[in-house]
Amino acid sequence: MKEPTCETIDSLRFRITKRFGAKTVLQDFALEVRGKQFITFLGPSGCGKSTALNIIAGLIPATAGEVWIDGERIDHLPPEKREFGMVFQNYALFPHMTVFANIAFGLQLQRRPEAEIAERVQQMLELVQLLGYEGRYPGQLSGGQQQRIAIARALVLCPRLMLLDEPLSNLDAKLRIEMRAEIKRLHTSLGLTSIYVTHDQVEALSLSDWVVVMREGLLIQAGTPQEIHDQPVNIFVADFMGFRNFFPTQVVSVGPDRDVEAAGNGMKIRGKTRHPFAPGASVVAAIRPNDVMVGGDAASPNAFRAKVDIVEYLGREDEVIVTMETGGRLWVQTAVRLAPGENVTVVLPPDRVIFLPPEGYGGKE
Amino acid sequence: MRRSRTGEPSELDLLAIACLAPSLLYILVMFVYPFLYGIYLSVHPLKVDGFSLANYIAFFTDQYQYKTVGITFRLAVPNTIVVVAISLLFAYNMRRGIWLERTITTILVLPISLGVILLSQGILGFYGGKGWFNQLILGLGLLEEPLILTHNFTGVMLSLFMQQFPFCFLMLLGYISGIDPSIENSARTLGANPWTVFRRIMLPLIAPGLAIAFALVFVMSFATFPSAIMLGQPSGSTRTIAIAAYAQAFEMFDMPYASAIAVIMGLFQLAGLLLILLMRKRMVTAATMGVGKR
Numbered sequence: 001m002k003e004p005t006c007e008t009i010d011s012l013r014f015r016i017t018k019r020f021g022a023k024t025v026l027q028d029f030a031l032e033v034r035g036k037q038f039i040t041f042l043g044p045s046g047c048g049k050s051t052a053l054n055i056i057a058g059l060i061p062a063t064a065g066e067v068w069i070d071g072e073r074i075d076h077l078p079p080e081k082r083e084f085g086m087v088f089q090n091y092a093l094f095p096h097m098t099v100f101a102n103i104a105f106g107l108q109l110q111r112r113p114e115a116e117i118a119e120r121v122q123q124m125l126e127l128v129q130l131l132g133y134e135g136r137y138p139g140q141l142s143g144g145q146q147q148r149i150a151i152a153r154a155l156v157l158c159p160r161l162m163l164l165d166e167p168l169s170n171l172d173a174k175l176r177i178e179m180r181a182e183i184k185r186l187h188t189s190l191g192l193t194s195i196y197v198t199h200d201q202v203e204a205l206s207l208s209d210w211v212v213v214m215r216e217g218l219l220i221q222a223g224t225p226q227e228i229h230d231q232p233v234n235i236f237v238a239d240f241m242g243f244r245n246f247f248p249t250q251v252v253s254v255g256p257d258r259d260v261e262a263a264g265n266g267m268k269i270r271g272k273t274r275h276p277f278a279p280g281a282s283v284v285a286a287i288r289p290n291d292v293m294v295g296g297d298a299a300s301p302n303a304f305r306a307k308v309d310i311v312e313y314l315g316r317e318d319e320v321i322v323t324m325e326t327g328g329r330l331w332v333q334t335a336v337r338l339a340p341g342e343n344v345t346v347v348l349p350p351d352r353v354i355f356l357p358p359e360g361y362g363g364k365e
Numbered sequence: 366m367r368r369s370r371t372g373e374p375s376e377l378d379l380l381a382i383a384c385l386a387p388s389l390l391y392i393l394v395m396f397v398y399p400f401l402y403g404i405y406l407s408v409h410p411l412k413v414d415g416f417s418l419a420n421y422i423a424f425f426t427d428q429y430q431y432k433t434v435g436i437t438f439r440l441a442v443p444n445t446i447v448v449v450a451i452s453l454l455f456a457y458n459m460r461r462g463i464w465l466e467r468t469i470t471t472i473l474v475l476p477i478s479l480g481v482i483l484l485s486q487g488i489l490g491f492y493g494g495k496g497w498f499n500q501l502i503l504g505l506g507l508l509e510e511p512l513i514l515t516h517n518f519t520g521v522m523l524s525l526f527m528q529q530f531p532f533c534f535l536m537l538l539g540y541i542s543g544i545d546p547s548i549e550n551s552a553r554t555l556g557a558n559p560w561t562v563f564r565r566i567m568l569p570l571i572a573p574g575l576a577i578a579f580a581l582v583f584v585m586s587f588a589t590f591p592s593a594i595m596l597g598q599p600s601g602s603t604r605t606i607a608i609a610a611y612a613q614a615f616e617m618f619d620m621p622y623a624s625a626i627a628v629i630m631g632l633f634q635l636a637g638l639l640l641i642l643l644m645r646k647r648m649v650t651a652a653t654m655g656v657g658k659r
Contacts, residue, residue, distance in 0.1 A: 054550075057550075057554055058553075059550050059553065059554070078553070078558070079550075079553040079554050080553050080554070080555075080556045080557055080558050082554075083556075084554055085554065085555075086550070086551060086554040088547040088550070088551060089547075090545060090547055092545065092547035092548050092550065092551040093548075093551075094548060094551075094552070094566055095548075095570070096569045096570060105552070105555055105557075105565075106555035106556050109555065109556045109557055109561065110556065150551070153551075153555065154554070154555070157555065157556070163554075
């Protein structure tokens with residue numbers, strides 16, 4: 001059977017503000033994206049990402065703002081007129097209906113002929129690899145199966161925009177990775193436009209064409225997964241993306257290509273930045289634990305003498321905490337087997353060190 | 366510690382039984398014994414020695430008595446439908462919380478705390494021939510004659526509604542607001558308008574709660590006694606079966622006959638309950654297109 005592709009949108013554009021009483025949940029949250037992309041709203045709980053998704057779906061009203069699709073303003077439309085598909089964290093299958101009736105629900109509302117409904121439901125069940133389950137009830141399925149049915153139920157209508165609200169959060173780790181791949185496969189093969197909400201940076205990076213990092217109702221950074229991963233704009237995004245080591249320093253000099261040399265707390269450190277810092281500015285140097293090199297030339301730039309404090313076995317690598325002779329603590333992930341008390345040289349490769357503004361929060365300052 | 370249900374009784378079971386004993390004893394003494402005694406009494410009429418169905422025969426052959434069954438049904442059935450329907454309307458629309466919810470809920474629930482007698486007195490005063498309600502209507506010139514709302518069928522209906530609505534509303538509100546909102550949200554995104562969501566998704570999910578509400582309100586209405594006396598015509602149009610039983614017991618001092626009437630009343634209540642549960646089952650089956658788990 002040939003997999004169908006869906007008509008999708010060419011562009012989505014919105015700017016929304018949402019307040020619950022005195023609390024501002026979304027402040028001028030704005031985005032403009034092209035169709036056929038996989039977009040992720042990434043942020044910790046309470047950052048407003050799910051609220052934003054629900055507003056786009058039409059399930060909750062925005063306090064102010066607009067949502068435009070292909071040049072048509074849609075924020076006044078009720079959810080049933082928007083032709084979006086939505087998948088929820090807790091699956092939200094209709095517990096009193098069989099798998100078949102769940103998937104057929106939307107098609108029945110469109111008064112499609114019985115034969116067409118039966119065929120398309122079969123097609124969807126095949127697509128989510130649950131052929132033969134049409135007579136079961138949701139309560140008889142595992143969490144992963146329920147979520148696949150929920151996805152099939154949304155996809156059978158060929159939604160012009162697919163919204164996924166933390167769809168994998170209730171699944172166990174192994175299933176999550178499987179389902180992640182499946183969601184990406186369906187997105188690509190059906191030619192969908194998807195918005196995916198998650199607090200898991202691995203999900204965001206692996207699935208997305210475009211990642212939107214949010215915090216407390218504000219858009220902090222939007223970009224490709226590579227940009228977000230390699231060039232976080234501030235400490236908040238860096239922390240979210242796995243930077244663990246932060247050293248407050250002052251800029252000494254800025255070279256071409258925004259190469260920065262900085263000093264502070266008895267250490268001299270070189271790295272890169274995306275910000276236009278001037279000499280003398282307070283900055284924070286940041287590096288990921290697995291970018292730190294253990295051993296090497298003690299005379300090379302960014303090399304420090306250090307003493308091993310704690311070693312945690314992680315399998316292929318160890319997680320090590322060392323105290324540098326400058327007094328700072330450093331998290332290191334390394335395949336080099338170290339023992340507590342050992343003296344080592346650690347090198348922070350200059351192309352792996354980034355400099356960030358000292359306050360990580362608020363995004364737009 | 367978990368054991369299978371088929372396991373041998375353990376010390377824990379004995380302890381559990383020991384702990385339950387006082388309440389079991391209470392139920393036996395205060396409910397089971399009087400109940401069985403009532404049945405025994407009903408088949409041992411005053412004027413007959415030994416077992417006899419004379420009381421039951423007397424009830425169903427005396428028009429003055431068997432008419433009470435019809436009267437009680439005529440009160441209980443419409444009242445149950447009205448109470449449950451209005452409770453459902455309120456509870457469904459308040460399921461996601463509303464503005465001033467606590468205040469409104471308090472006002473709706475207040476009648477529970479007042480008791481039937483005070484409530485009935487209030488209704489008599491307010492809706493009576495010289496009550497504020499009629500004075501307002503006459504004062505505004507809306508009607509020439511006062512509306513007769515008390516000491517008749519309407520009065521009893523009013524009183525029953527005010528007693529039972531809070532119970533029923535609270536029960537349904539708890540039931541409906543317990544349903545995961547994302548279920549109806551997903552139905553909306555699949556193209557269902559609010560009415561379709563109610564009919565195809567929410568109503569089948571609410572059905573079990575609705576059946577319980579119907580059952581409880583019906584049983585309460587069927588047993589109505591103080592309202593029927595205070596706000597109705599206890600010797601005429603609202604002579605319910607409970608009044609008939611009371612009259613036999615405390616006016617005629619014929620306890621066996623009164624017991625027989627009480628048993629008859631219980632049987633009709635039971636029949637009503639069975640009918641409601643049967644309808645619930647059919648309703649869910651129709652909505653799900655097949656019976657299965659849940």
